[in-house]
Amino acid sequence: MGVSAVEDEDDPFEEQREKAENPMRRLFLQYGAEKKVAFVVGVFSSIVARALDLLPPILLGVAVDAIFEAQGAGDREYSLFLVPDAWIPATEQGQLYFTVGIIAFAFFGGAAFHYSRNWGWNAFSQHIQHQIRTDTYDKMQRLNMDFFADKQTGEMMSILSNDVNRLERFLNDGMNSAFRLGVMVVGIAIILLAVNWQLAMITLVIVPLIGVFTYYFIKTIQPKYADVRSSVGKVNSRLENNLGGIQVIKTSNTETFESDRVEDVSQGYFDANWDAISTRIKFFPGLRMLAGVGFVLTFFIGGLMVIGDGVGPFTSDLQAGEFVTFILLSQRFIWPMAQFGQIINMYQRAYASSARIFGLMDEPSRIVEDPDADELVVSDGEVVYDDVSFGYDDTETIVEDVSFEVDGGDTLALVGPTGAGKSTVLKLLLRMYDVDEGSITIDGKDLRDVTIPSLRRQVGYVSQDTFMFYGTVEENISYGTFNSDRESVVEAAKAAEAHEFITNLPEGYDTEVGERGVKLSGGQRQRISIARAILKDPEILILDEATSDVDTETEMLIQRSVDRLTADRTTFSIAHRLSTIKDADKIIVLEDGRIVERGSHDDLIAEDGLYAHLWGVQAGEIDELPDEFIERAQQRDANRIEAGE
Ligand code: ADP
Numbered sequence: 001m002g003v004s005a006v007e008d009e010d011d012p013f014e015e016q017r018e019k020a021e022n023p024m025r026r027l028f029l030q031y032g033a034e035k036k037v038a039f040v041v042g043v044f045s046s047i048v049a050r051a052l053d054l055l056p057p058i059l060l061g062v063a064v065d066a067i068f069e070a071q072g073a074g075d076r077e078y079s080l081f082l083v084p085d086a087w088i089p090a091t092e093q094g095q096l097y098f099t100v101g102i103i104a105f106a107f108f109g110g111a112a113f114h115y116s117r118n119w120g121w122n123a124f125s126q127h128i129q130h131q132i133r134t135d136t137y138d139k140m141q142r143l144n145m146d147f148f149a150d151k152q153t154g155e156m157m158s159i160l161s162n163d164v165n166r167l168e169r170f171l172n173d174g175m176n177s178a179f180r181l182g183v184m185v186v187g188i189a190i191i192l193l194a195v196n197w198q199l200a201m202i203t204l205v206i207v208p209l210i211g212v213f214t215y216y217f218i219k220t221i222q223p224k225y226a227d228v229r230s231s232v233g234k235v236n237s238r239l240e241n242n243l244g245g246i247q248v249i250k251t252s253n254t255e256t257f258e259s260d261r262v263e264d265v266s267q268g269y270f271d272a273n274w275d276a277i278s279t280r281i282k283f284f285p286g287l288r289m290l291a292g293v294g295f296v297l298t299f300f301i302g303g304l305m306v307i308g309d310g311v312g313p314f315t316s317d318l319q320a321g322e323f324v325t326f327i328l329l330s331q332r333f334i335w336p337m338a339q340f341g342q343i344i345n346m347y348q349r350a351y352a353s354s355a356r357i358f359g360l361m362d363e364p365s366r367i368v369e370d371p372d373a374d375e376l377v378v379s380d381g382e383v384v385y386d387d388v389s390f391g392y393d394d395t396e397t398i399v400e401d402v403s404f405e406v407d408g409g410d411t412l413a414l415v416g417p418t419g420a421g422k423s424t425v426l427k428l429l430l431r432m433y434d435v436d437e438g439s440i441t442i443d444g445k446d447l448r449d450v451t452i453p454s455l456r457r458q459v460g461y462v463s464q465d466t467f468m469f470y471g472t473v474e475e476n477i478s479y480g481t482f483n484s485d486r487e488s489v490v491e492a493a494k495a496a497e498a499h500e501f502i503t504n505l506p507e508g509y510d511t512e513v514g515e516r517g518v519k520l521s522g523g524q525r526q527r528i529s530i531a532r533a534i535l536k537d538p539e540i541l542i543l544d545e546a547t548s549d550v551d552t553e554t555e556m557l558i559q560r561s562v563d564r565l566t567a568d569r570t571t572f573s574i575a576h577r578l579s580t581i582k583d584a585d586k587i588i589v590l591e592d593g594r595i596v597e598r599g600s601h602d603d604l605i606a607e608d609g610l611y612a613h614l615w616g617v618q619a620g621e622i623d624e625l626p627d628e629f630i631e632r633a634q635q636r637d638a639n640r641i642e643a644g645e
Pocket of ligand 1 (some may be wrong): 145393398419421425
């Protein structure tokens with residue numbers, strides 16, 4: 001039985017899953033309702049198609065008895081259920097034509113209903129799959145950033161692809177089969193009972209046996225499949241990890257060690273798989289034996305009845321034709337029974353998948369837009385933080401009582417050790433998170449009173465690690481602006497000092513970049529990002545360590561483009577290299593989420609505190625920070641490790 005062994009081992013969405021109640025019902029009511037017609041067509045056609053499938057074996061039995069037997073015994077009338085006797089031709093020849101006609105109808109009608117059945121189920125399931133995928137993606141994009149920090153991209157992908165596909169498989173194959181099998185089993189049972197209930201009892205006695213057998217089989221194999229999934233997960237992580245670290249493996253000369261480790265996990269997978277396989281391959285032979293017992297008994301007792309040697313309750317008259325019907329139908333009875341196990345399994349998986357999907361959809365958003373929010377109109381670009389405090393969770397305050405003002409067009413630089421909260425302070429300006437206390441205003445307007453799109457349109461963000469979307473250079477520059485023409489893109493690229501290198505790319509602005517395209521260096525990506533910001537022309541700009549990890553020449557180019565970008569714009573800048581922010585109108589120094597120093601470069605140098613010392617080290621004037629700073633840095637570092645970061 002083809003129970004698939006592929007499912008994710010750990011479930012990082014357990015929390016989401018538990019929140020979703022009755023996911024299958026919701027799936028049908030919320031998404032299925034739009035495709036009621038397709039659903040009804042699918043169900044109806046499934047039933048009719050299967051009923052038509054059952055016609056030929058019945059007719060065969062009836063025809064054998066009526067047409068052929070009648071020549072000898074002459075005591076058997078041609079009659080069919082549901083068909084009035086008046087419709088049945090009187091002559092044997094007529095009856096033959098009639099039978100052939102019905103059989104032909106059963107085949108051709110069957111074909112038509114098979115078609116409409118597949119149309120119905122597919123239309124229904126594809127629609128649901130498509131809607132769910134787009135809705136889930138849409139929802140995912142709007143989730144809080146911390147959701148993405150916690151969950152791996154791979155896990156998100158798994159919901160969007162595996163879970164959605166699994167739902168489709170169940171809706172398409174599982175439900176379709178469930179109806180088909182239901183009709184088969186019930187239909188055949190009714191026919192057998194109608195033809196000869198005594199013999200039917202013999203045929204049907206194996207049904208519960210098959211049910212019990214299948215149930216125990218699934219119970220035995222499921223934990224084995226869980227082992228397979230877990231070991232396949234181990235193999236994948238090991239391979240992924242090793243391929244990622246191939247350089248370290250080579251330079252540490254640990255190829256043999258790593259090969260052994262891979263062999264170990266692969267052996268684990270082999271063993272788990274073999275264990276599952278050795279159980280699985282017993283299923284069909286077992287089923288066959290059970291089916292064989294039923295078949296042999298039916299054949300034996302039915303045969304006795306036909307030749308008139310029956311015993312006990314099995315002495316009723318059984319015609320050869322009826323016997324043929326029995327044999328043909330009982331054959332068709334066994335496999336559907338076995339498939340029910342498979343369907344139950346599919347249902348369980350679909351249930352888990354839809355629970356994960358709806359759990360995700362129900363994930364509350366921390367950022368809620370006020371229904372009465374206005375469009376943000378930036379005139380001066382004055383930004384005020386008033387006593388702002390914030391923590392990602394309830395346990396720790398990351399930003400504490402931060403207050404400052406930046407006049408329109410000015411530049412404010414944030415300085416401080418890693419983890420001091422610089423990025424967090426600026427994420428609050430983009431409203432990636434809401435402040436816990438205090439307020440942030442732009443031109444006197446509280447961020448919580450303006451619409452999020454209007455805010456993000458006017459606050460540009462240039463990060464140190466710019467992501468390139470798969471597409472051309474031009475598309476990457478105009479990303480977010482979209483309606484710009486080539487000319488303005490080139491102009492922006494020139495201002496960002498990117499034009500030169502772009503024209504040197506194989507296809508200039510039409511060169512494909514991103515994961516599958518040409519790889520750009522960090523410095524080149526930064527300039528694309530700056531060009532993007534220049535084109536977007538926001539009133540307020542955030543530069544997050546815009547000049548890290550590049551050589552001095554590139555840094556100079558970037559600095560020049562940044563100067564152009566920041567002129568006349570309110571700018572927030574985070575930089576480790578203090579030389580780049582020396583000319584900022586204001587500098588604030590953060591330590592552990594609090595402002596510890598503020599002022600201009602000259603003020604801070606005069607103050608002789610943390611900034612002055614950092615500056616001294618970077619300018620090469622002093623060799624090392626004073627011990628107290630180093631101790632504090634070590635303490636912070638240790639705390640970070642404790643917090644599991
Ligand atoms: P900086 O930009 O000064 O290096 P950050 O603002 O990035 O500092 O981080 C400040 C603190 O907040 C750090 O301790 C960091 O671990 C924590 N932090 C940052 N992002 C998150 C997040 N999404 N969830 C929880 N904690 C976070």
